[in-house]
Amino acid sequence: MSTTPSHPALDPAHALARLPELTVVDVRTPGEYASGHLPGAHNIPLDSLDRALPALRAAHGELLLVCASGARAENARAVLAGHGIPAATLTGGTRGWAARGHELHRPRGGSRAAWAMERQVRFTAGTVVLAGLALGQLHPAWLLLSAGVAGGLVYSALTDTCGMAALLAKLPHNRPRATDLDATLAALAAPGSARG
Known part of the structure; x- marks a missing residue:
């Protein structure tokens, strides 16, 4: 990944305008992600970030890290920065995004609903x-x-x-299925993966 974020945090309006050029990574648990996420977001739970480093390094477009409120995304940003991977965070997280009336996507059928x-x-x-x-x-x-x-x-x-x-986060309902995480990592590393 060659771009450096121009801002360490993007507010929802700027993120919406730039969504097509961003690679959005939701660091919440799979259950939280299933309850509603930014369009095109890839789910990589915070505790799986180390495993995802090669795919995140290869991702195309500026990384935008998202969680419920912004705290976990900021923790993820610090981890990535420590590995030389630049990223921005979404101010207010998915709550702030939804509060401004922006759309959240939910998987169709059989999604695991979990509490935040x-x-x-x-x-x-x-x-x-x-x-x-x-x-x-x-x-x-x-x-x-x-x-x-x-x-x-x-x-x-x-x-x-x-x-x-x-x-x-280590409980089974908060853990990604290995096949889901593998598919996400493969999609991130694929050419043209700015939106998933």
Whole structure:
């Protein structure tokens, strides 16, 4: 890939205008991707990025990284920059894109619908906190479970990382099928792959 992004972040209006020349890479989980993604976006979950480096390096057109809100896309941009692969991110992610009335594509038939990662984290954290509080009625030591989740959430906010999301991303419903990822990587490396 020979182009260097003129802007590290593109707002939805500029991204829409430039969509035909961009290679859009959605770094969310397959379930999140299936719930709606930018037209022509390729799905490469954040934790599969290392495997995708050769295909991303060979992709045609400027890379635009997308996630739900922009945080994971920025993490992906930093990883790619560390490997000498320039990329831009979409300001506001797919939420910002949809909020401006731009179209989201959804796979036809049999798509796996999943909650957004942020929603999965909130559900899991809330469940663990409630379990810790309930079990704390049996023995006070269980309250440490709730305290641990609270501490993890504070750390997550301060560092803009999320260990719980990284763990949840490993669950089967959040993992790409190997054949899906292989097909995506092959499409990215193919000539004329600016839009998939």
